[in-house]
Amino acid sequence: MKFVSDLASSDLIKQARTAGLCWHIGPFVVRMRTPLRDVAREVAFLYEHFPLGSNEGFIDFDVSVRAKGPFGRWISLSVNGDVTFDWFRRHLALPLFEWALHGCIFHRSHQYFKLHSAVVEKGGQAVILPAPPGSGKSTLCAALVSRGWRLLSDEVAMIQPADGWLVPVPRPIGLKEKSIGVIRNFAPEAKLGPAWPGTPKGAVAHMQPPLESALRVQETVKPAWLVFPAYRPGASAKLASLSKARALLRAAENSFNYSILGRLGFETLARLVQECHCYEFEYSDLNEAVLQLEQLRSQPQLVAAAV
Amino acid sequence: MPVQRWAACGAGELIWRHWETDEWLVYHVPSGETHLLNDLAAAALQVLQQECLTLDSLMRHLSDEQEVAADCDLQLRLEELLQHFDELGLIESVR
């Protein structure tokens, strides 16, 4: 099997400029077409551990990035022929590429039940961390992943309605503003792309999914915990038990397609809360947070007694 | 004047889940809405799924089942509940 990292830089650039560069992200096939060398290189860096795909096959998300205007100072990005972002400044190409892929995965592919959450796994058990944007879940996710948890996703839990198992779709973890510095400190060995200033969400940088997470992308896993994280400055890491009924409603509020799936959405989520232990989680210090979740995993009975 | 009787949706249209005390989830298939009900509200809706009842009959039924006094307070709560259920389309007035 060949990976993105197997391509020589010149081949990579040529491929992106002509037929397009294809690779697999979990169950999806993505193609990027762009004549812009730097964009091709940046994307290839973030996805270097992912297997290459074929231009002869079916492509789920076909992303095209082109320069526009005099001196090519702006770009336009389209997905499957539809212009998604137009006349954005050139340096935003990479964040926009990532956001475009978010949009594709979140708002299409309804063969999965999807929660807006991070998902990580260790020892065969997965934690789902649903939270709205801006809640710090990506930072927490990056911290966990730097401490040995496998990354399934930092943005979306994809659940198979038939059996309730989680399907990995690991992608670069998007870090914003202060989080970039926090993670650089917390995990100096983590591979981060450049920080891109001036996006609508401030400066954005991306952490590469670790090699192991990328290699184990085919391994589905059963969810064991549903934990709603909330970053509160100054708070000590604390888990509080949540009733299953309330956990279901909160999870539904954080779902991309609970309503769209109708009855199947309700039944899938009901099974999820039935089979998981459900908690609210308050924290401020990342080390403490990681320790608390580690304890949850290795000594669940102690945690259950404490809450 | 004929007294108003109420009936809830058929069995296939309400899907129930219940784990902890006083918290009942019901998914209403036709509207796609999910409701969190307490013990009394859940009991009322479940009774109306079985039988078509007036407010008075419902009150007596629930008073026995839930072991609460059949007083003005209960009547008021049930009146509000029925109006709320009606607005949500969970129950219907039947002639």
Added chain:
Amino acid sequence: MLRLLKDSATTATLELKQWNGVLAQAYRTGLLPRLGWQLLHDDPHSRVPDAVRASLESACTISDHVRRGVRWEVNRIEHALRRTDAQVVLLKGAAYIMADLPNGPGRLVSDVDILVPKDRLLEVEQALLEHGWESLKRHEYDDHYYRAWMHELPPLFHPGRRSIIDVHHTLLPPLGRLQLDPAALFEAARPLPGSRFYVLAPEDMILHSAAHLFQEENLSGGLRDLVDLDCLLRHFADVESDFWSRLPSRADQLGLNRTLYYTVRFLRQILHTPMPDELIAQADAWKPKWPVPQIMDRLGALAMLPSHFERHPQLVAGANSLLYVRAHWLKMPPRLLLKHLLSKLQRSWFPPQAAEA
């Protein structure tokens, strides 16, 4: 994509990578769920590769959701209108779904359109307002424009369900160049079994959809409307007696001859809808003087067909705005049109300070 819509057996001839283009075009024209429904549920001759199946099923999931939403919305409208006996006719998408017509599955619907007799309009609006709907007042001028000149009330919005109802009292604007007498429509309307609602008679349904397509402001949704027309025509030709002669005589009666001419022309050219020669000849007799048919063809095709958009995006933008002016021209007398367009232009430069929810 058009070939697939016409004949699902064509699926067997497609290479895997050709599906990319087909699905992209279907998505852009709002026809992906329809294609999904046809290929996965309707036609035993279709062969869909596994890799593609998930995308089509996902699209069907969305249209199933829309269908449930429309059914519930109609249920709530019935609930709100239970104290009035006004005759209420469901139109367009809601009608196709509630009447179980073959273009219901896979149809995307963005709001519910109903037709109500003019003298019952306020009564119906009042009942809806009492049951949670609100009037979408964007700007006093628009409200005035709607009530005075258009054929519908300003849209009613339900904040709880985030749904919209358009309440019409006739099907074409009362001050436009084409006049339509709604009494005939109400008389011919057919009741839906088990419901207080009606739907338009088959010929009226066709003519309404066609009038909407060829006189509305934006033809880029047009391919989907053409597919509706094709589907309905085939169905009615099958189940209704004398349908092919009833259609043109009704068009004549309602003053929609030109509309029927365009319908026949575009359906034959783009979707190859089977039609008897008599109908074609009759419609042809109503064509406008040259060069209008040729210009409409080019403009219409440019706006409707997705492959044109891919190659010449500039051209389509131009085609659409030409049609926009044309559509308004049909709706309002020219002196009022100019005033309205100027006002719309002003508001887009200087939006009102307080935006209403």
